[in-house]
Amino acid sequence: MPDEKIDASLNLKGVACPINFVKTKLKLEEIADGQILELVIDDGEPMQNVPRSIKEEGHKIIKVEKLPDGSFRLLIKKGGI
Amino acid sequence: MDRYIEDKDSKIKVDTKIEGKVGEIDFNTLKSGGLIKQRQKDMFTVRLRCPGGRVPLSKLEKVVQVAKKYAGDYIHLSFRQSLELPYVNYKNFKAIYEELSERDQKVASCGARVRVPTACSGCEYNPNGLMDTQKMAALVDEKFFGADMPHKFKISFSGCPIDCARTNENDLGFQGAVNPEWEEETCVGCRICSKACREGAIVSDVETGKPIYDPEKCLYCGDCIRACPTNSWGEKTKGWVARVGGRHGRHPISGHIIAEFIQDEDVPKFIETVIKWYGEHGKPYGRTRIGALLQIPKEWDSFIATLREKLQDKIKSNPKPPTKNEIHFE
Known part of the structure; x- marks a missing residue:
């Protein structure tokens, strides 16, 4: 299945909690409801915390993909919950 | 009583009602009114009643006014979330009681009785919170505060398994918990739950990414x-985990889980049963904390039997009596 149309991208490899989430929030403010943000975060603490915070803010994670270097690629639909 | 205090007398004349008494009152009775003798002659610390460590601003304003007038130049935060006014002369007890009551601020209690319950902020605004600890602290304070016991009796509430209120170190502790439930149909195998779980209770299937759940490792944090x-993971049951028989101090004891997922309305019944049993069974042993009592096998058996009778299957099938925490040199 092809990816949805991506409206914004953010690479947060090497960015620790909670800065990664703050940056994600700011990026999400730039796009409209229903648009898609592509996010790359590290495994470990970021994967433990960021997806949960995104959900708590009312956005929907529509895809999770493990990249060859061990980091994760998430597609987030703004205000999708 | 501190043996270094200056007063050789253990009695003092007061003109406000403490435990219904006025006039010549001994230090132990004063403690029941939240008045703690200091080293300094005629000086007492007044401990206020602040259930759950929550002090409305209107009360706090009054406390500051009273402190400026009658107490030292600071407020001490007690280890169990109370405001304490040091350096109060006993001659001012009556005025302090009266002025604090203008904003319904009550004085606490020390000694051998049910103390003010402590609590974290709970689910109201803490993202980890699962249960409403503040609501329960207020309710328990209202219902059980000051009841006479064989020794002090402390109750605490934690909203989640992080357990900031240290339920295992209290005579009775309630900790919020949620039993999770997984629904296969909606799960897309994203593996986020296995990343979110800090206990290794969820691992993702290598092929499908779907969770494999081990309840043995689960702390019920949600x-x-x-x-x-x-939303493939949801709540199966949410409630309180109860621990009994803990204490800190010179000889700390750790309380263990005795009931799981009991509801708000079970809590008063639970406390009532425990303190009634403790009142009766503790008496012959003198000044003994419930944790020490429960380490005696026949008392433990009697305790569990009494709880089962009142709360049936809400009591865990194989509960463990409280155990000693060794903190000193052996």
């Missing part, structure tokens, strides 16, 4: 539920 993007 991280999986909060993280799941498709």
Whole structure:
């Protein structure tokens, strides 16, 4: 299945909690409801915390993909919950 | 009583009602009114009643006014979330009681009785919170505060398994918990739950990414539920885990889980049963904390039997009596 149309991208490899989430929030403010943000975060603490915070803010994670270097690629639909 | 205090007398004349008495009152009775003798002659610390460590601003304003007038130049925060006014002369007890009551601020209690319950902020605004600890602290304070016991009796509430209120170190502690439940149909195998779980209770299937759950490792924190993007993880049961028989101090004891997922309305019944049993069974042993009592096998058996009678299957099938925490040199 092809990816949805991506409206914004953010690479947060090497960015620790909670800065990664703050940056994600700011990026999400730039796009409209229903648009898609592509996010790359590290495994470990970021994967433990960021997806949960995104959900708590009312956005929907529509895809999770493990990249060859061990980091994760998430597609987030703004205000999708 | 501190043996270094200056007063050789253990009695003092007061003109406000403490435990219904006025006039010549001994230090132990004063303690029941939240008045603690200091080293300094005629000086007392007044401990206020602040259930759950929550002090409305209107009360706090009054406390500051009273402190400026009658007490030292600071407020001490007690280890159990109370405001304490040091350096109060006993001659001012009556005025302090009266002025604090203008804003309904009550004085606490020390000694051998049910103390003010402590609590974290709970689910009201703490993202980890699962249960309403503040509501329960207020309710328990209202219902049980000051009841006479064989020794002090402390109750605490934690909203989640992080357990900031240290339920295992209290005579009775209630900790919020949620039993998670997974629904296969909506799960997309994203693996986020296995990342969110800090206990290794969820691992993802290598092929499908779907969770394999090990309840033995689960702490019932609800991280999986909060993280799941498709709401495939939900709440099966939510409630309080109860621990009994803990204490800190010179000889700390750790209380262990005796009941799981009891509801708000079970809590008063639970406390009532425990303190009634303790009142009766503790008496012959003198000044003994419930944790020490429960380490005596026949008392433990009697305790469990009494709880089962009142709360049936809400009591865990194989509860463990409180155990000693060794903190000194052996």
